[in-house]
Amino acid sequence: MRRTARLALGIMTAGLIAAGGAGIFVYSGAYDISATDQHTPPVYWAMQFMMRRAVAVRADESETPAGLAQAEVVRRGFALYHRNCVQCHGGPGFSPEPAALGMMPVPAYLVPVGREWTAAQIHWVVKNGIKMTAMPAWKHRMSEDDMWEVAAFVKHGLQYLSQAQYREAAANLPAPAARARPSGVEGGVGNAAAGRRAIDQYACATCHVIPGITGATRQVGPPLRGMASRSYIAGVLANTPRNMVRWLMSPQQVSPGSAMPDLGLREQDALDIAAYLATLHGD
Ligand code: HEC
Ligand code: HEC
Structure with a gap:
């Protein structure tokens, strides 16, 4: 009994020392994250x-x-x-x-x-x-x-x-066909879980604080916490599901000159993202 307890204590102490050491290493900034510094052969091979x-x-x-x-x-x-x-x-x-x-x-x-x-x-x-x-x-x-x-x-x-x-x-390649611009919103059903993943794929997190999205901490645009409870989208459109899809697909058409660019969202992705935003009530 005593031996197991001592062993457990030893393992815990070693774990704490290792975690502390890792923390000091990270905080010291010693790891070279530059793209000119190749990984060591074992790290490269493992990856x-x-x-x-x-x-x-x-x-x-x-x-x-x-x-x-x-x-x-x-x-x-x-x-x-x-x-x-x-x-x-x-x-x-x-x-x-x-x-x-x-x-x-x-x-x-x-x-x-x-x-x-x-x-x-x-x-x-x-x-x-x-x-x-x-x-x-x-x-x-x-x-x-x-x-x-x-x-x-x-x-x-x-x-x-x-x-x-x-x-x-x-x-001999023909010139690429111009990307078809969505003419209107057809309507359809969005899936909030798919929308949560799609948000990572359209750079939304580089400009908005969005609850539930890792890394979405920048405040270039308004934070999207409580978006579901807001009356207007960008201060110009009534906050309905259809209007949200319209905004996400063509912000520059709704609010010309806004810092939010047209990101080329596909309609299904816009529907899904709108469904996710509709889950964000004020906290
Ligand atoms: C912005 C640059 C970029 C573009 C554009 C890009 N790739 Fe890659 N791709 C990478 C990088 C970086 C890797 C990981 C490094 C590597 O090749 O192992 C990679 C890895 C791959 C791999 C795995 C190969 C391997 O040995 O790791 C395949 C297959 C691949 N890309 C195919 C494609 C195809 C097909 C396209 C076009 C549809 C494409 N990539 C467009 C940067 C790019
Ligand atoms: C380059 C920065 C940028 C990116 C990328 C961006 N936005 Fe925005 N967004 C803004 C700005 C700035 C506004 C305020 C626009 C205005 O009021 O005209 C805004 C407004 C909004 C609004 C309305 C907010 C409100 O309070 O009414 C929503 C919703 C929104 N963005 C969602 C998204 C989503 C979802 C994505 C990804 C598909 C995204 N944004 C990508 C900058 C960005």
């Missing part, structure tokens, strides 16, 4: 390994659509790749843009990734992005078909293109 396992476990191979290797699918994927990915990952004969070269970790050249990864794994990463790297989630910005097509290109196209072929295909 890569963890990322690969996390993707392998989550990607559902049975969802892979048939016919991803068809030339037409790969061609559409090329257009998406050249518009959305080459600036960071580069391509045959194309360097990543300057901003991407300064990222840590630097975005990988995707030819070997196309060889080693399955299409479902590439699709998963494109859809969900990778935390603590600059890899964005495209889920709110590309359709499901688009995400499979770009994965099809990385898997079945990229590795077979010479520099000359890539350049020629890039030169």
Whole structure:
């Protein structure tokens, strides 16, 4: 009995000392967070390994659509790749843009990734992005078909293109169609839980204090606590669910010159975010 108690006390003391040491280390600012300081090899290896396992476990191979290797699918994927990915990952004969070269970790050249990864794994990463790297989630910005097509290109196209072929295909790309602007709000049902996640995907937290959203501590715009109980939105629109969706999708149309930019919200995301904001009553 006495021995177990002493052992427990020992473990607790060691734990406290370790926590205290970690606290002092963090507070001292000794850890170099600069993007010019590469991770140590063990940290780098552990992060890569963890990322690969996390993707392998989550990607559902049975969802892979048939016919991803068809030339037409790969061609559409090329257009998406050249518009959305080459600036960071580069391509045959194309360097990543300057901003991407300064990222840590630097975005990988995707030819070997196309060889080693399955299409479902590439699709998963494109859809969900990778935390603590600059890899964005495209889920709110590309359709499901688009995400499979770009994965099809990385898997079945990229590795077979010479520099000359890539350049020629890039030169022959038609100009991108202008993004369709929502004309009006159709109406629909929002989901507050999905809205809570969508808030992280549209930079709302960089400007608003929002209850329940980690990191939403800035006061560029008004705090959104108690939004559900407010009479007006931005002082100009009656606070109805429909008007909230309208505001979120086109603040610049409702209040030209407002510091809140049009963030390109999709209607479903606006509905979901409005549903979340409707849960924020005054406290
Ligand atoms: C803003 C820069 C940026 C953009 C744009 C971007 N990525 Fe990434 N991507 C990254 C970073 C950073 C990583 C993590 C570092 C790395 O490559 O391992 C990454 C990782 C990946 C990975 C995992 C590969 C690996 O070995 O880690 C894949 C697959 C991927 N991106 C595909 C894409 C595709 C396809 C697109 C276009 C739809 C795209 N990325 C757009 C920055 C970007
Ligand atoms: C660059 C900063 C910025 C970003 C990003 C931003 N907002 Fe705003 N937001 C503002 C400002 C500034 C106002 C005040 C606008 C006005 O009164 O004209 C505002 C107003 C609002 C209002 C009305 C608040 C009130 O008190 O009436 C809501 C709701 C809102 N924003 C939600 C959002 C959501 C949700 C997002 C993400 C989809 C978002 N905002 C992104 C700056 C921002």
